[in-house]
Amino acid sequence: MNLKFLETFVWVARLKSFRLTAEKLFSTQASISSRIAALEDELGVRLFLRDSKGVSLTPEGHKVLEYAERMIDTMQALKQSVSDAGNIQGRIRIGAMDTVIHTWLSPFVTRIMERYPAVEIELTADTARNLCDQLHKGYLDIILQTDMVNGDSVRNLELASFPVQWIVPTGSLYHRGxxxxxxxxxxxxxxxxxxxxPHQDILNLLHAGNVSAPRISCVNSVAAMTRLVRDGFGIGALPAALVSEELKQGVLTILDDVPQPSPLGIVATWRTGAGLELSEDIIALACEVLSAYGEQMGEAMVVLTIPAVGHGTD
Incomplete structure (x- = not known):
């Protein structure tokens, strides 16, 4: 039995789409359909039903999926048993929100490159909502954002929280009690x-303070938001970790005489299953790197929710 055809079958079952499977496997819809047809002929059963809502497994397809995932798992385990991490090839697609990109993404990517030099890393920067959507559609393997994601073959891990504080330019008209x-x-x-x-948390905090008509400027870029705060366009509600250097230099100041906004949580979400073992290893590296970053920055900047891990470079 052709393992490539089994892998194709597993991805169609997961993504519920021949088109998305073709994109995932760098193939064409015609080729994907041909592989599934060949597998159905070999097994003598129909594996999928197609209708206006998309693709779904037949009862026979559900049975085949269980065995197919076991076979691919076994093959992956065999490959890993005869190779080391430096020889592992493939591609990992990681999506991250701006806060991650501007804090600990660089050491994370460096760690991946050191551990898996032959693996291609594809990075996507977007909002949490868009990242969740892209993970569901199969465009991303791992996302680092704010929300827990529900779905088949999806796992979540709360990594840390970044305290959000009121930040103003030192000596500006906003720098007062x-x-x-x-x-x-x-x-x-x-x-x-x-x-x-974060925007919703700010609104909830202001509502609790009986503020009816706040003036809020929502900015979808951390770089733009921090620049606006530094240049005195308003009071920033953002994680202090994003402007740690400016705070050290005394350019910016934290206002601590009013209630602080809720912390910004960081959640890692990834797809699991046959052929996706690399994602589990990458998540372990993320925990390692974030743990080191949290120790470096201190709890005033980063509060870890993962157990402490070693920071060796095996």
Whole structure:
């Protein structure tokens, strides 16, 4: 039995789409259909039903899927038993939100390259909502963002939280005491993109403070948001880790006399199953790198929710 055809079958079953499977496997829809047809002829059963809603497994297809995943798992285990990490090839597609990109993404990617020099790394920067959508569609293998994701063959791991604070230019007109949230909200607030988790948390905090009509500027770029704060366009509601150097230099200051916004959580979400063992290893590296980053920055900047791990370079 052709293992490539079995792998194709498994991906069609996961993605519920011949088109997405063709993109995933760098093939064409015609080739994917041909492989499935050949597998159906060999097994003597129909594996998929196609209708206007998409592709679904037949009862026989569900039985075959269980065995197909076992066979691919066995083959992957065999390959790993006779090779080391430096010889592992393939591609890992990682999606990350801006906060990750501007904090610990670089050491993370460096660690992957050291551990798996032959693996191609494809990076996507986007909002949490879009990253979740791309993971569901099979365009990404791992995403680093704010929300837990539900779905078949999907796992989540809470990695850390970044304390979000009110940040202003030192010595500016915003750098003063505020008697209440209502008084602070009279100034322009600069924060993350509209309807993002941080934006919703800010709205909830202001609502709890009986603020009815705040002036909030939602910005979908961390670089743009931090620049606006540095240049004095308003009070920033953002993780202090994003401007740690400016805080050290005294260019920016944290306002600590008013209630702080909720921390920004970081969740790793990835696809699991046959042929996706590399993702599990990459997640382990993410925990390792973030643990080291958290120790370096301190709990005022990063609060780890993963167990402490070693930071060796095996």
């Amino acid at each position: 505020y008697a209440s949230m209502n008084e602070l909200a009279k100034e322009r607030i600069i924060t993350f993109s509209k309807n993002s988790r």
